[in-house]
Amino acid sequence: MADEPTRRGSDRGRSVRAAIRRELADGVSVDEQEQPPGPSDEERTIVELDHVWLAFDSPVLEDVSFRALNGETVAIVGESGTGKSTILKLILRLLVPDRGQVRIDGEDITSLTFDQALEVRQTMGMVFQGAALFDSMSVFENVAYPLREHTQMDEDEIEARVREKLEFVDLDADRVMEQFPAELSGGMRKRVGIARGMANNPEIMLYDEPTSGLDPLTTATITKLIMKLQRELGVTSVVVSHDIRSVFRMASKVALLNDHRISFFGTPEEMTGKDDRYINDFLGGL
Numbered sequence: 050m051a052d053e054p055t056r057r058g059s060d061r062g063r064s065v066r067a068a069i070r071r072e073l074a075d076g077v078s079v080d081e082q083e084q085p086p087g088p089s090d091e092e093r094t095i096v097e098l099d100h101v102w103l104a105f106d107s108p109v110l111e112d113v114s115f116r117a118l119n120g121e122t123v124a125i126v127g128e129s130g131t132g133k134s135t136i137l138k139l140i141l142r143l144l145v146p147d148r149g150q151v152r153i154d155g156e157d158i159t160s161l162t163f164d165q166a167l168e169v170r171q172t173m174g175m176v177f178q179g180a181a182l183f184d185s186m187s188v189f190e191n192v193a194y195p196l197r198e199h200t201q202m203d204e205d206e207i208e209a210r211v212r213e214k215l216e217f218v219d220l221d222a223d224r225v226m227e228q229f230p231a232e233l234s235g236g237m238r239k240r241v242g243i244a245r246g247m248a249n250n251p252e253i254m255l256y257d258e259p260t261s262g263l264d265p266l267t268t269a270t271i272t273k274l275i276m277k278l279q280r281e282l283g284v285t286s287v288v289v290s291h292d293i294r295s296v297f298r299m300a301s302k303v304a305l306l307n308d309h310r311i312s313f314f315g316t317p318e319e320m321t322g323k324d325d326r327y328i329n330d331f332l333g334g335l
């Protein structure tokens with residue numbers, strides 16, 4: 050498997066769909082042995098933790114499983130120190146589980162080489178906690194950074210892409226491009242962080258506490274932006290958040306991490322409908 054050059058399920062899905070179109074077009078039957086019909090795009094699992102165990106000095110994750118289907122936004126919630134950021138690092142393959150598998154678009158990434166892991170990571174955009182921009186770089190250079198690192202784009206292409214992404218996050222490119230992070234408000238910094246995360250046109254977006262430290266109005270704006278990204282670009286997202294209100298607006302599924310395990314996984318409606326003491330306490334004011 051390590052030598053397999055094309056590992057993307059999307060390629061597989063595309064070739065199946067192309068074969069079906071050909072069949073419809075000229076009545077030639079598709080060889081089902083060669084082209085097994087895959088799950089439809091909506092049902093494809095894009096991110097999956099499968100019985101993952103991980104300990105540092107003490108156990109952090111014990112038998113954690115959940116999946117995000119194509120285009121879904123899965124929110125991971127739980128008290129601080131329960132392993133939420135650790136899950137994002139496992140998905141990015143910055144960490145490897147002690148046991149279990151992490152699958153991206155069907156492929157187990159736990160045993161990849163460093164170079165293969167880099168390739169998989171490039172299909173993901175990460176918005177770090179606190180936006181984590183490079184303070185010594187302009188907004189332009191911050192957003193251009195992943196393009197310079199991971200693509201062969203020339204300067205004109207980079208500028209066009211940076212403008213496109215800044216505009217997507219509702220920033221006036223001409224105004225902010227030459228500014229430095231310290232000159233921006235917290236909400237603007239988050240937007241720049243999102244623009245940088247999506248610069249490479251990733252298939253998967255990962256957000257670590259995207260709304261922490263923001264006032265309610267800015268929280269609503271950032272939440273809407275994450276929803277727009279999902280709606281317009283069809284990305285699959287995993288969002289770690291404390292902010293249960295914002296989670297309930299944007300998430301298709303919620304994973305509640307408690308005592309090293311996923312104690313609940315389901316839709317927000319299913320979560321509010323649960324007669325469970327811990328969930329009720331966690332939902333608190335809702």
Ligand SMILES: Nc1ncnc2c1ncn2[C@@H]1O[C@H](COP(=O)(O)OP(=O)(O)O)[C@@H](O)[C@H]1O
Pocket residue numbers: 105106109127128129130131132133134135136
């Ligand atoms: N690199 C590491 N080495 C040792 N312990 C770690 C490391 N990263 C995280 N931890 C520990 O793992 C637990 C989960 O951390 P984290 O995933 O950051 O929690 P959360 O994001 O839910 O607040 C914490 O107890 C933390 O101290």
Ligand SMILES: [Mg+2]
Pocket residue numbers: 133134135257
């Ligand atoms: Mg964290």
